[in-house]
Amino acid sequence: MTPDVIVQAEALTKQVSSPEGALTILDGVSMSVRSAETLAVVGVSGSGKSTLLGLLAGLDEPTAGRVILNGTDLSQVDEDERARVRAGRVGFVFQNFQLLPSLTAIENVMLPLELTGHARAEQQARSGLGRVGLADRVAHYPAQLSGGEQQRVAIARAFATNPRILFADEPTGNLDEKTGGRIIDLLFDLNREHGTTLILVTHDRAIGIRCDRRLELSAGRLLGEPI
Amino acid sequence: MNSLSLAWRLLLRQRRAGDLKVVIAALAVAIAALVSVMSFADRLQRALKFQGSELLAADLVVRSPYPPKFEWLAEISRLGLKSARTVSFRSVVIHGEYSQLAEVKAVAEGYPLRGGLRVAADVNVEDASVVGIPPMGTVWVDGQLLTLLNMTTGGRVNLGSRQFLTDKVITLEPDRGGTVFAIAPRLMLNLADLPSTELIQPGSLASHRLLVAGDVGLIGVFRDWMQDRKEAGVVLQDAGNAQPRFRAALNKGEQFLGLATLVTVLLSGVAIARAARNYAQRHLDTVALMRCVGATQRKILEVLITQLLILGTVGSAIGCALGYVAQQAFVYLIPGLVAGDLPWPSLTPAMVGVSAGVVTIVGFAAPIIIRLRGVPPLRVLRRELGTLPNHVAAVYITAMLTLAALVFWVARDVTLAAYVLGGSLIAVVLLSALSYLLIRLINHMRGGVTVTWRFGIAALARRAGSSIGQIVAIGIGVMAILLLTLVRSDLLQAWRANLPPDTPNHFLINIQPGQLADIEKYFREQRWRRPHLRPIVRARLMAINDRPVRPQDFADAFAQRVVQRAANLSWMETLQDDNELVAGEWWRDQERASPLVSVEKQYAEALGLSLGDKLKYRIADQEITVAVSNLRTVAWDSFRPNFFLLVPPALLNGYPASYITSLYVPRSRAHQINALIKKFPNVTNIDVDALLRQVRRLVDRINAVLEYIFLFTVLAGIVVLYAAIQTTQGERRQEVAILRTLGATRRQLSIGMVSEFVVMGVLAGAVGALAAMLIGYGISAQLLDIPYRLQFRTWLVGVGAAVTIVTGAGILGTYRLWRTSPWQILRNH
Numbered sequence A: 001m002t003p004d005v006i007v008q009a010e011a012l013t014k015q016v017s018s019p020e021g022a023l024t025i026l027d028g029v030s031m032s033v034r035s036a037e038t039l040a041v042v043g044v045s046g047s048g049k050s051t052l053l054g055l056l057a058g059l060d061e062p063t064a065g066r067v068i069l070n071g072t073d074l075s076q077v078d079e080d081e082r083a084r085v086r087a088g089r090v091g092f093v094f095q096n097f098q099l100l101p102s103l104t105a106i107e108n109v110m111l112p113l114e115l116t117g118h119a120r121a122e123q124q125a126r127s128g129l130g131r132v133g134l135a136d137r138v139a140h141y142p143a144q145l146s147g148g149e150q151q152r153v154a155i156a157r158a159f160a161t162n163p164r165i166l167f168a169d170e171p172t173g174n175l176d177e178k179t180g181g182r183i184i185d186l187l188f189d190l191n192r193e194h195g196t197t198l199i200l201v202t203h204d205r206a207i208g209i210r211c212d213r214r215l216e217l218s219a220g221r222l223l224g225e226p227i
Numbered sequence B: 001m002n003s004l005s006l007a008w009r010l011l012l013r014q015r016r017a018g019d020l021k022v023v024i025a026a027l028a029v030a031i032a033a034l035v036s037v038m039s040f041a042d043r044l045q046r047a048l049k050f051q052g053s054e055l056l057a058a059d060l061v062v063r064s065p066y067p068p069k070f071e072w073l074a075e076i077s078r079l080g081l082k083s084a085r086t087v088s089f090r091s092v093v094i095h096g097e098y099s100q101l102a103e104v105k106a107v108a109e110g111y112p113l114r115g116g117l118r119v120a121a122d123v124n125v126e127d128a129s130v131v132g133i134p135p136m137g138t139v140w141v142d143g144q145l146l147t148l149l150n151m152t153t154g155g156r157v158n159l160g161s162r163q164f165l166t167d168k169v170i171t172l173e174p175d176r177g178g179t180v181f182a183i184a185p186r187l188m189l190n191l192a193d194l195p196s197t198e199l200i201q202p203g204s205l206a207s208h209r210l211l212v213a214g215d216v217g218l219i220g221v222f223r224d225w226m227q228d229r230k231e232a233g234v235v236l237q238d239a240g241n242a243q244p245r246f247r248a249a250l251n252k253g254e255q256f257l258g259l260a261t262l263v264t265v266l267l268s269g270v271a272i273a274r275a276a277r278n279y280a281q282r283h284l285d286t287v288a289l290m291r292c293v294g295a296t297q298r299k300i301l302e303v304l305i306t307q308l309l310i311l312g313t314v315g316s317a318i319g320c321a322l323g324y325v326a327q328q329a330f331v332y333l334i335p336g337l338v339a340g341d342l343p344w345p346s347l348t349p350a351m352v353g354v355s356a357g358v359v360t361i362v363g364f365a366a367p368i369i370i371r372l373r374g375v376p377p378l379r380v381l382r383r384e385l386g387t388l389p390n391h392v393a394a395v396y397i398t399a400m401l402t403l404a405a406l407v408f409w410v411a412r413d414v415t416l417a418a419y420v421l422g423g424s425l426i427a428v429v430l431l432s433a434l435s436y437l438l439i440r441l442i443n444h445m446r447g448g449v450t451v452t453w454r455f456g457i458a459a460l461a462r463r464a465g466s467s468i469g470q471i472v473a474i475g476i477g478v479m480a481i482l483l484l485t486l487v488r489s490d491l492l493q494a495w496r497a498n499l500p501p502d503t504p505n506h507f508l509i510n511i512q513p514g515q516l517a518d519i520e521k522y523f524r525e526q527r528w529r530r531p532h533l534r535p536i537v538r539a540r541l542m543a544i545n546d547r548p549v550r551p552q553d554f555a556d557a558f559a560q561r562v563v564q565r566a567a568n569l570s571w572m573e574t575l576q577d578d579n580e581l582v583a584g585e586w587w588r589d590q591e592r593a594s595p596l597v598s599v600e601k602q603y604a605e606a607l608g609l610s611l612g613d614k615l616k617y618r619i620a621d622q623e624i625t626v627a628v629s630n631l632r633t634v635a636w637d638s639f640r641p642n643f644f645l646l647v648p649p650a651l652l653n654g655y656p657a658s659y660i661t662s663l664y665v666p667r668s669r670a671h672q673i674n675a676l677i678k679k680f681p682n683v684t685n686i687d688v689d690a691l692l693r694q695v696r697r698l699v700d701r702i703n704a705v706l707e708y709i710f711l712f713t714v715l716a717g718i719v720v721l722y723a724a725i726q727t728t729q730g731e732r733r734q735e736v737a738i739l740r741t742l743g744a745t746r747r748q749l750s751i752g753m754v755s756e757f758v759v760m761g762v763l764a765g766a767v768g769a770l771a772a773m774l775i776g777y778g779i780s781a782q783l784l785d786i787p788y789r790l791q792f793r794t795w796l797v798g799v800g801a802a803v804t805i806v807t808g809a810g811i812l813g814t815y816r817l818w819r820t821s822p823w824q825i826l827r828n829h
Helices: A049-056 A079-086 A105-115 A121-131 A147-159 A177-194 A205-209 B003-016 B020-054 B070-079 B143-148 B191-197 B216-229 B244-282 B284-292 B297-333 B348-372 B392-410 B414-448 B451-462 B464-498 B513-525 B557-564 B601-607 B667-679 B689-726 B729-741 B746-784 B792-819 B822-828
Strands: A005-018 A021-034 A038-042 A064-069 A090-093 A165-169 A197-202 A213-218 A221-224 B060-064 B082-095 B098-107 B117-120 B128-130 B138-142 B156-159 B162-172 B186-190 B207-213 B235-238 B506-511 B534-544 B567-571 B579-584 B596-600 B614-619 B622-634 B645-647 B658-663 B684-687
Touching (some): A005 A049, A197 A205, B020 B244, B060 B216, B070 B216, B082 B191, B098 B143, B098 B191, B143 B162, B162 B191, B244 B348, B244 B414, B244 B689, B451 B464, B451 B746, B567 B614, B596 B601
Parallel strands (some): B567 B645
Antiparallel strands (some): B060 B207, B060 B235, B082 B098, B082 B156, B117 B162, B534 B658, B596 B645
């Protein structure tokens, strides 16, 4: 692995069992991402984009092949070690926000900070929420926020620990065009400010164009760079 | 499309989606627990009756002053039941120059129908069980008669106009039981020999017994048939009214089984309640979608209720089948639990099971389902809209009413059911109120704890309604399990205390006043415990309130015997600890010589006596009249000398008295008793060792049965607790997945979840254990009449056990969460 490569995938294959037998979702995908690079993974629904993202982040295990994330071969370590690799260094933004309904906005943002033992978690979280424009919503529960606001909380949470890599899975998929556009602007702005590596899954080519590099998946295979 | 067919189609689709598994599984587990405990308890209860039958030598005895009528025998043979006859009377037995009044019993082939006789070749020789009755021309006698007639086996005795060979010594006669030391010695002969003795003539005072045994149901049919034809003087007796010494143990055993069944109903109800709520929760989307596509509220209600009925029936039916398999499996696992075969399971538990399943799921889910109609169609677009309404009070009231109806339906003992339900109701109110307060309190504290604890506490607080429901469910579960544990250990202790290893196994009677000092000295030399020597003055009851009494004036057979025989009057300064005063007052010091009598309650009832009644007795050639000053109950199973009648200590001064005592001598040292008899030849030894062993065996069997039922119910309880915790697993899955993506380690997640379980366990355990102790006190002290002590330690153990079980079940339940890829969970959510 070259020194500035932060994520590398080698011959990744993912199969799942289905009533019709084994179904191949990813088929021998190899790729690498350099530090501070922005990469868009594009493709139609069902092409395997989200599965690839899950594997790259170590949230799922491949049937074959391996992923090296931030210098750690994920296939060689257990789930707890993978959690440690993620803690503080990897951020996530999901299509359906994935906030904890039992925690307030600020408690959601504080979570990753506290998990890594950050001393001034509350202060940091408050400033993060301020940065995404939600300074007056800190004590609200997710159910009391709009979709756009929830995604802002999720972005504040993702950047809270100043991660080296950010994985975003269709971050605008559940939002209207206007709100989605603002969210993407915010995401890219923060990414620039923090110098984070961004790996973004989208079916929206307009979003893909804003990234340094694009990979297209079709039926689980990498087609190369579409543009 | 009509609602039934729509409900059915929707259900089939949900089945494919795996949605029904949870609710059907919860229902099946609960009903399986209910049916298996109920069915097994029912079978054991009937089997215990059979244990009692051993002491009656039959399942049913018809006692009459004349030989059984032909029509009775015809009915018995029509029903295919077994029968055997016995005739008992008193007669003088002569051996050489010695003569002795004996209780003669003529028995027919087949006797005893239940239990068995034990005989020995001679006095103080190892005994063995025997099949059959004395061969014609021979008699079997008890050791006491041989001693009194100064003979050994092999000698001949005259009875009426016949002479018999004395063949064996009877050591155990199953149906002799309770009054062993109060009656004359036994002589048993073959019924076929009876006519040749010419002792029984028309009008002779003899008690004829017709022993009947067979299928429980058919015995019931015969009992009813006999009841309709019963004439004066005919008494029906079954194990239920058999020997008082065993009845107490049987009754307590039965009550415990009843309690175990009730507790299981309670546990099942709680489990089904959780499942029903969960099911309703999962239906929010379906209801919203149905409303979007134009379903009316009425239609939705019809469809949902129909679905519940179908689910209730299917889940209950599976549960019934599992329950029957489980209880049968147990029969194979513990062979020899009861003597003989267990009766076949009846269909009642299945009927109760299915009805319980359907009624409970509808009862618990209906209030929620009715409110589901109000879910806005917009929920399809905005999931946060129309969360399940938490009208806790409405749900609980309906649920409690449903459960109460079920408990009373299943209960055979209304008082027991009232205790259990009353206690549960108090527990539910307490648990709801306390958990509400606690959740509010800890929610304020969440800023001050670490992230992992906060995650747990926040989860509790956010799901307040559901958390309260869960804590109540767990609390009731803990209460139910602990209640059974407490009552069971009380019962065990009470039984053990009643029959310690050194329970007297010999009675010495006919000790003369002049021998008292020597006997005490002999006991000291042998290092035996100092004897309690009780005086006896033989007296015959002549009149009650100046009205002369005759045996034929009483319908009750026990009363007839009492009047027919001489009574043993004894006296005491103070009440023995195995006696309890139930009416009137014990005599005061100044009444030491007053003409008063203390009467055992059952004895008083048989003769229709009440306080103040005057009894006239003849003692030798004198008459004395005493007034009933109090009534007592007696723990006959203490095996100490006890008396139906007690008088003040100085009343009978100068009357001819003999003394009686009891002592424990290990079987291996029986020769010490022989030596004593040689030294005091007039003293008679009555060996009750075999009888005592019989009682112990019975109590051991009842214990083993209760032990099993207890373990089984506890197991059911743990399954139910597990199910209660599982109901929030859906929400937990997503939380865990999110935390894992953020880098939380298993340890951090475990602490978070454990904190939630610990809080739930402590609260549920504290209140549940308190409720269990209070109900346990009520049941033990008031119903089972056994000593009970409220102990802080018990409560502490209860809380500890609750925390352990809840946390254990919680960790077990969440174990799968670690194994599933968080990506899968998040994408499916």
